Amino acid sequence: MGLTRILIIDDEENFCKLVKMNLELLGDLSVTIATNGKMGIKLAKKTKPDLILLDMLMPGMKGLEVLERLKKDENTMAIPVVMLSAIGDEPSKTRAMELYDEEYITKPIDGPQLKAKIEEVLRRFK
Amino acid sequence: MEKNLNKKEKGAEALVSQKALFNLLGDITEAMDGLAKTKEYVDNIIKSMIDTLIVIDPDTIIKTVNKATCELLGYKEEELIGKPVAIIFAEVTPFKGARMKKLIEENSIKDHGVAYKTKSGEEIPVSFSGSVMRDKHGDLVGIVGIARDMREIKRLMQKEKELAAQAAAAEADRIKARELEIAYKKLQETQDMLIQAEKLSAAGQLAGGVAHEVKNPLSIIIQGVSYLEKKLPPKERDSIEILGMIREGVDRADRIIGLLLDFSKETKLDLRPEDVNSILENSLTLVKAKFELKNIDVKRDIKKDIPKVLADKRRIEQVFVNILLNAIQAMSEEGKIIIRSYVKELKEATNGLGRRGEDHFQIGEKTVIVEIEDTGAGISKENLKKIFDPFFTTKDSSGGTGLGLSVSLNIIKMHKALIDIKSQIGKGTKAIITLKVA
Known part of the structure; x- marks a missing residue:
């Protein structure tokens, strides 16, 4: 069984790096980083990850728009998305959940909690 | 017969007549003296009267005035005698038209409010009473009037x-x-x-x-x-x-x-009918470790079979936990916390310090009350006014955020419920939460 591939889309570069280090340290996960929405969509299409961690509130293209584009594209529509929220954009989070029935987690979250959530979502999607 | 009287008899007769005349003259003089005395007596009475007196004839011409009248009006007696009575009245006199007719018919008037006019033109309010004088045939011979100066009154x-x-x-x-x-x-x-x-x-x-x-x-x-x-x-x-x-x-x-x-x-609240006792128990479980650490005794006085309340379970639990944590903070080791829950019909609104929340309750409404009482240090009156303010705390820097009670108040308000904090320094604090029945 190969590594589970995760794409994290978040403008907080240090956060992304630490998530990558944590998840990869905890085992069986490989993490790719995108620090903005456009790059995230491009990488999603290209690498087709097993799961996407998507920050809701980013400068430029917002998380909700990224989600909508991913869900409209047949190459990425089946990829489960876990939204990362710092409770700064409640309406977007609510809308995303209503539209796409996606999971969300609230920051701050530590490595093991994040890994547990990823595993839970992947189990549901299999 | 006169012819038959002799000279002597005639002389005697003359003597008798003379004597009778003298007697008569004496009587008259005496009567006149009496009359003069009576007149003097009456004049004295009139003069010494404090109230003014006037006498007029049937043609309303002044016949008599007393001293008080002259003094009040500034006239001399001779300036008034023989003058029409109208000159001493300001506007209306009782001796004209219907008033006069009434006076004559009824023989008197009493305490009529009129105004006298002085020689200088000043008007003086008087209370006027008048009485009709008649001769033995009943004919009008004059009117006596008495007036009292009403200015002082x-x-x-x-x-x-x-x-x-x-x-x-x-x-x-x-x-x-x-x-x-x-x-x-x-x-x-x-x-x-x-x-x-x-x-x-x-x-x-x-x-x-x-x-x-x-x-x-x-x-x-x-x-x-x-x-x-x-x-x-x-x-x-x-x-x-x-x-x-x-x-x-x-x-x-x-x-x-x-x-x-x-x-x-x-x-947003997730309001559902909830059993307040089980929310209380959950809250107690959450802070159990802290109770045990301080060896605090928890006493329950919980009524079973109380109706369900309309509440967001998680939020109300948060309120109870906040209050319990405050109670624990307020107590040194081996304190006591008493938890009560019961049903109460609202008789009147409480008005204590530290009471907050919109008044959404009606008198007579059935409510569920939760009380959390501690035997801690108590809160001063001054601080009691501030306990719901965000960031207000009496705990040191290692302790609270000063947000627990203000958050609790916010939650209580969202539930249209009430929170009332009563406290006594050295005795303890009691939080009373009034919740709506579902």
């Missing part, structure tokens, strides 16, 4: 009226002052509530604004902590302990942000 009456008006005005002022005081108090309460609402709203806005900015760095810290915790070998005890402290600090900061976010008006 009127002045006294006016004074009395003014005093009464002043008293009424003073009473009105007192009532107004009382109303003003009540209105001011009400205004102050409203102002307090507005300030409170403003503080909550400001805290909510602030929270919304900073939550994202603070939570992202916190996420970085906690991810870093997780990584290092995993990487460090178990022998690095100090480093692991330091990471534990950092984690605790992040948790605390996150909790404060979470509490601040609770002020946000967009927070």
Whole structure:
């Protein structure tokens, strides 16, 4: 069984790096980083990850728009998305959940909690 | 027969007549003396009268006036005698038209309010009484009038009226002052509530604004902590302990942000009929460790079969936990906490210090009451006014955030419920929560 591939889309570069280090340290996960929405969509299409961690509130293209584009594209529509929220954009989070029935987690979250959530979502999607 | 009388007899007869004449003259003189004395007597009475007196003939010509009349009106006696009575009246005289007719018919008038006019033209209010004089045939021969100067009486009456008006005005002022005081108090309460609402709203806005900015760095810290915790070998005890402290600090900061976010008006409640006793038990379980640490005894006086309340379980639990944590903080070791729940029909609104929440209850409404009482240090009156203010805390820096009770108040308000805190220094504090029956 190969590594589970995760794409994290978040403008907080240090956060992304630490998530990558944590998840990869905890085992069986490989993490790719995108620090903005456009790059995230491009990488999603290209690498087709097993799961996407998507920050809701980013400068430029917002998380909700990224989600909508991913869900409209047949190459990425089946990829489960876990939204990362710092409770700064409640309406977007609510809308995303209503539209796409996606999971969300609230920051701050530590490595093991994040890994547990990823595993839970992947189990549901299999 | 006269012819037959002799000279002697005639002389005797003349003597008798003379004597009779003398007697008669004597009688007349005596009668006149008496009359003069009577007149003098009557004149004296008239003169010494304090009230004014006038006598007029049937043609309303003044025949007699007394001294008091002359003094009052500034006339000499001779200036009035023979003059029409109208000259001493200001406008209306009782001796004209219908008034005169009535006077003659009824033979008298009593205490008529009219005005005299003095020689200089000043008008003097008088109370006038008149009486008709008739001869033995019943014919009118004159009218006697007595008038009393009413100026002093009127002045006294006016004074009395003014005093009464002043008293009424003073009473009105007192009532107004009382109303003003009540209105001011009400205004102050409203102002307090507005300030409170403003503080909550400001805290909510602030929270919304900073939550994202603070939570992202916190996420970085906690991810870093997780990584290092995993990487460090178990022998690095100090480093692991330091990471534990950092984690605790992040948790605390996150909790404060979470509490601040609770002020946000967009927070929605998930209201359902809930059993308040089980919410209470859950809350107690959450803080059980802290009770045990301080050896605090928890006494329950919980009524079973109380109706379900309309509540967001998680939120009400948060309120109970906040109050329980405050109670634990307020007590030294071996204190006591008494938990009560019961049904109460509202008889009147309580009005204690520390009572907050919109009054959504009706007198007579059945409510569920939860009481959490401690035997702690108590809260001073001064502090009791501030306990619901965001960031108000009496605990040292290691203790609370000063947000627990303001968040609780916000939750209570959203539930249209009431929270009332009563406290006595040295005796303890009691939180009374009134909830709506589902």
